[in-house]
Amino acid sequence: MRMKLLIANGHLIDPTENQNSGKNLLIEDGKVAAWLNQNEKMLEDAEVFDATGLIVAPGFIDLHVHLREPGQEHKETIASGCAAAVAGGWTSVCPMPNTSPINDNAAITRYMIEQAERGNLANVFPVGAITKESSGNELAEIGEMKAAGAVAVSDDGKPVPNAGMMRRAMEYATDFDLPVVDHCEDKSLTSGGVMHEGKLSLLLGLKGMHALAEDLDVVRDIILAKETGAHIHIAHISTKGAIEAVRRAKNEGINITCEVTPHHFTLTDKAVEGYDTNTKMSPPLRSDEHLEAILESIKDGTIDAIATDHAPHHADEKNLEYDSAPFGIIGLETAIGLAFNELVHKGIVDLSRLVEMCSTNPAKIFKLKNRGTLRAGSIADITILDPDFDWTYRVSESKSKSKNSPFNNWNFTGAAVMTIVSGKVVYRK
C-alpha cells in the first residue's frame, strides 16, 4: 500500500513557487504529490496531520555544521548531530571536513553518508576538503569526493592561506560545478587571538582577532572569483567590511553567496564579559557596528542563508581558561528560536524571507536537487513552524552530545514543531 500523508489546514510558504497562503499538502511515497485547496474534500486513505495555525515550509538546510565523526565521537556523532538537527527543524545538514582524519577523500565522504543513512534522521551532504589534510599544500581529490556525494569544498577552520593555491582550487572546483566555501580569516591578523579586537578585548585583557582579517580574505576571494568564474560561498560572515565587499561584488555580478550564524545576528562581544568560554567562537562575536551591518544585510538580501556553524566540544575541553578553550558552540536546536526572536518578531524579516534563508537559498547554493522547494515531485523534506510557540531552551536536554551553548535557559517564541524527512515524521515538539 502506498504511504500517504496529508498536511491539512496549514499556511504553505514556498518562495520557489511564490506561494504564501493556505494550502493542503499531499505527500506520497516520500515525495510531494500535490497541493490541494483547503475546501477540497479530505482524502480518505491518507493519514492527516492538522496544521491549523502552523507554517508549512520546505525542509530547512544547514550549510555549515561539524558532526565530529569520524575521529571525535566524544563530542558528537553523525547520529547524535542528526538528532539535534531534526529537533531544531533542520532536514539536511552539511558537515565540514575537519574530522579526524580530514574528509579529503571519497572513502570518508562515503562513510559519512552511510553513517547518516544508518541514523535515518536528517540528510547529510558532506563538504569535502579543498586541500589534502586541509594543509593548504596540495589539492584534494575533489572530483572523487563529488562522485561520492560531496556538495561543496572547503578547508573551513584552516582557510587556504595562499592566493595561488586558492586560485587553482577555484579553477578546479568549477570543472565539477562545486561551490568553494571559505572561512575567511587572514591568520596573520588573528594569531593567538580569542575574541573580537576592539574596546572590549582591551578592557578584558584578551588577545584580539581583528575584523580586517575577515575583510582582507573576503576581498581576496572576490578578486579570485571574478578572475576564475568560480562560485565562492563566504562562510559565517561577521564583519561590516566583508558584508560591504560582498554587496559590491553581487552588484558587479560576481558569483558569490554568503551565510550568517544565529549567534552573530544575536550577540556581540559584550557577551564575553564574565569569560564564559561558550562565548568563544571563530569568527568571534563582533561589536555593535558589525551586528548592525549584519541585520541590515539580512534585511536587504545581501546575506543569502542562515547556517549554524554547530561546533560541539566536550565540557572537559570548554571548562578551561578562556585562552585555552576551543572555538565554537552548538547551534542546531537554538537557530530557529533565535531567528524568530531576533529577526521575525523584530520585523527584520518576514516568514517568507526566513524560509528563503533557511531552505530555498541553501538548496540553490549547494545545488541540492528537488530540495528547498515543495513543488510537486520534489522530495518531501518539510519543516513545520509555529511562530507563537513559547519555549525555553535547556541545554541539558539537548540531543547533541555536547552542551557548549551560550543560550542555556533562553526563552523563545517560535519554533520548528515538526520535522519531516522524505515524507517521514522524524521529530515532533
Added chain:
Amino acid sequence: MNKPFRRRDLLGIRHLSAAEIVGILDTAENFREINQREIKKVPTLRGKTIINLFFENSTRTRTSFELAAKRLSADSVNISVLSSAITKGETLIDTALNLDAMSPDCIVVRHSSAGVPHQLAKVSKAAIVNAGDGANEHPTQALLDAMTIREHKKKIKGLNVAIVGDILHSRVARSNIHLLTKLGAKVCVAGPKPLVPNDFSHLVEKDLFVSANIEEAIEGADVVMILRIQRERQDSAFFPTLREYAIHYGLTQERLNLAKSDAIVLHPGPMNRGIEIASEVADSSRSLILDQVKYGVAVRMAVLYLATGGSASNE
C-alpha cells in the same frame, strides 16, 4: 550563586566604586604600622586559611601575599602550578574545586590567562583574590601604587599621571587606569604604537588619553609610571630591539625633566635597568620603587582581611 561574602572577591578594580577603593586604602593604612613593629604579627585572621595558587612565576607578589597572611596569623599555603592545566589532564575548574573542598577562606590566584579568577569565583565557596590574570588586571598592584601616590602627593584627584610602555599587554596599566580615573586623576598612556592601540582611549569614560609620544605624556606629569618590557614579547614583532626601545621609549633623566619638578617615578618591577628605565632614574630620590613594595604588604593585609569577612574602615 549562594556564597558567603560574595562581594568580597577582589577580581579587579574595574567593578569597584571610588568609595570601595578608598575603603581598602584606608584599611591598608591601619595595617601599615604592624609591618614596622618589632613583633610583626597580630591575631586578626587566626583560624583563617588562605591558599596562594600561582600558575605563573612570581617572587614579589607571592612573597608579599604570604607575608601579609602570616602577619595577620592566617594559615597560608602556597601552590605553584607552572605546567598548564591541560598538560596535567586536570581542568582549571577541577583544580579549583579540589582546593575549595578543603574549605579555605580565600584563594589568591595568579594566572597567565585573563579571566581565570572570574571563572573560579563562579564555582568556589572561598573568596577569590586576583593576584594578576593575563593582561586583564592586577588590582593589588594598583592599590599599592595608589597608596604610594597618596603618601607622597597627599591626594590623587587632579594629578596628572603618565603610564609609559607596553600598555597592550599590561594588567598593571589596566588596573591603574581604572583606579586613578575613578579617584579623579588624569591619565596619559604612551609607548610604541603597536603596544598602545588608539581604542585604549575608550577604555574608561573620562580622563584617559592616548598621547602621541612619550614626551607628550610625561610633560607636566605629577607621577610617571613605567611598565616592565616583557622580553618574551620580542617574538611578536611589536618593536624591533630592546636597544631601540631604550633609546626611543626608555625613561632617561632628560625625559623625566619634562615632568613636574616634584614628579615621582613608579615601576611595578622587576625592572629592566637600562631598557625601560635608566639606572640613574631608578636609583634617584624621585623613584619610589621600594616604597611600592613596602606598601604592597599592607595593601594585601587589607585585601585578605576584607576578603575573609572584615569590614572596611569607612563602612
